[in-house]
Amino acid sequence: MRLNGIILPHRKGTENAETVAVPCPETVKIAMSQHMGAPCLPLVKTGDKVEVGQKLGDCETYMSCPVHSSVSGTVTAVSDMLLANGKSCKAVEIACDGLQTISKEVTPPEVTDKASLVKAVRESGCCGLGGAGFPTHVKLDYDESKTKIDSLIINAAECEPYITSDYREMIENADGVINGIKKIKKLLGIESVYIGIESNKPKAIALFEEKLAGEDGYKVLRLKASYPQGAEKVIAFNATGRIITEGTLPSDHGILVMNVSTVGFINSYLETGMPLVERRLTIDGDAVKTPCNVRAPIGMKLSDILKLTDTNIEGIHKLISGGPMMGMCVYDTDTPVCKTNNAFLAFKKPVSLKGLTVESGQTNCIRCGRCIGACPVGLMPAELERAYDRGDRAALNKLKINLCMNCGSCSYVCPAKRDLAEKNQLAKGFAISK
Structure with missing residues (x-):
């Protein structure tokens, strides 16, 4: 048996672009809904002073995780914000003071077992950094009496064209990723770890094979460079041969799937206590003069980032959050960065991935299959x-x-x-x- 898919042009033009931290912006707008599940309620009000890592919003609902400040400064407004999916939520607007003062709330958590890991991951504000935004603590908090997880799959496929943020995580933070994997494996008592990397990333494959040489229970998988290799069901099957059936979760089949950047962040949080307040982003597309990978604070306006890449904002025909296959069109260049962003693609003309001008108009289905x-x-x-x-x-x-x-x-x-x-x-x- 095999799972189908397609072959796409990779267009990984930023794979060798080392991540660059952007300067602190003048303002940020931090949404209270940045993950799958219930939105947070603001914990601050206009006029409050805030610091980096301070909790800005939280929610008692299980399927939710807190939101933290990415900057230090003064809250200028708590307003309504329209999200790309058409829903609205509250957002905290902050005028940055440029000092980036770290909050006293930022302290490394004490983690000794599964329960304390789940609690710490929730407090970190972590959600899946591959794009779906599923609260990570919910994924980790499976019922051990009903579910025995024997396989941890690290999703490092990054099969969408253009995006290289996960790849740069592997290259720039390999030790952090591996340490995060080892901590999760130990705390959850998982036997086997599979690190799935597409074959179009030979440097990352070689790096992880070298660092894990001689380690029992770890296997670096060279996956076929096909799309959608990074889909949860697909990578779970290709790693273990197990089929995630309709209406079930990977955990129902003894599998835990985690994005490589998520694991790298969890390790950083356990060591430093700094919650999820920034994202590595790939900025690419034919409208971008200087394609790059940047590290930007959550809440920074996309327009501010595009200016740093010498992008002619007025000349953008289409702006996409994520990849060209599963990404979502951005209606406003002032859209703020959120936790689930991993790339922004700006195009000045309507071209398809096949390199052909997009033709308008549909024809009837020809039943080609x-x-x-x-x-x-x-x-x-x-x-x-x-x-x-x-x-x-x-x-x-x-x-x-x-x-x-x-x-x-x-x-x-x-x-x-x-x-x-x-x-x-x-x-x-x-x-x-x-």
């Missing part, structure tokens, strides 16, 4: 589109619409230029509505 061959989980996207168009919930559920991971492979290979991936997302919402 390419979308089926490309789907990593074997769905039938054209049939799903037809079921959605006729409003057939029963058919959508029978065709397993909820297995769709929105990778976009079907749309990419469709010669009729059908909006299959977009229809699938609408179909998922429709199938579960009443």
Whole structure:
């Protein structure tokens, strides 16, 4: 058995661009909703002085994690903010004083077992840094009486074109990543660790093989450079041969999947106590004069970062948060950086990944079956589109619409230029509505 997928041009133009810290901005706007789950409630008010690492928002809901200040300065407003998904949340606006004074709240946690690890990770504000934003403490807090985790998979595939932030984490912070892996493995009592890296990253593979040589229980996997290799279900199967079935989690199959940058951050937090207040970002695209990797504070305006890369903001045709396949269009260049960002791509002309000018207009489905061959989980996207168009919930559920991971492979290979991936997302919402 194999999982399908597609071959994309890599376009990793910033793979050798060492991460550069950006100067402290004049202002930041820190959203209270930056992860999957419940938004936080602001803990500060206008006029309050804040410091780096200070908790700005929190929530008692289990499926949530706190938000911290990335700068020191004065709160100028607690306002409503429109998110890219159309929802709104509160946001804390801060005028930076440029001092970057560290809060007294920043102290390394005492971690001795699984329970204290889960508590510490929650307090760090950590959510999955691969883009999904699932609160990491929830993933770690599995029921040991029901679930025996024997395999930890470190997702270092980074299969989307352009993005190299995870790659730079591996190159620049290999020891931190490995130390984080070892701590998690020990505290959770996990037997085997698989570090999955795509074959288009030979330096990272060689580096981790060298550092883990002779270590029992660790295996560096050279994965095929195909898309979506980094999808949770795909990398879990390719690492262990286990299938994450519909309605189940990796933990139900003895697997814990963690992004490589997430593990690197957890190690840093356990050593320093500094919560998640900054992100490494890949800045690329044909509108960017100086493509690069930067380390930016959470809440910094994207426009401020783009100016540092000599980008002509007025000439941008499309701005994407994330990669070209699963990323989301950004409607405002003043959008602030959030925890789940790993890249921003700016394009001045509408070009496809295949290097061809995007043609407008769709044609009827020609029943070629390419979308089926490309789907990593074997769905039938054209049939799903037809079921959605006729409003057939029963058919959508029978065709397993909820297995769709929105990778976009079907749309990419469709010669009729059908909006299959977009229809699938609408179909998922429709199938579960009443």
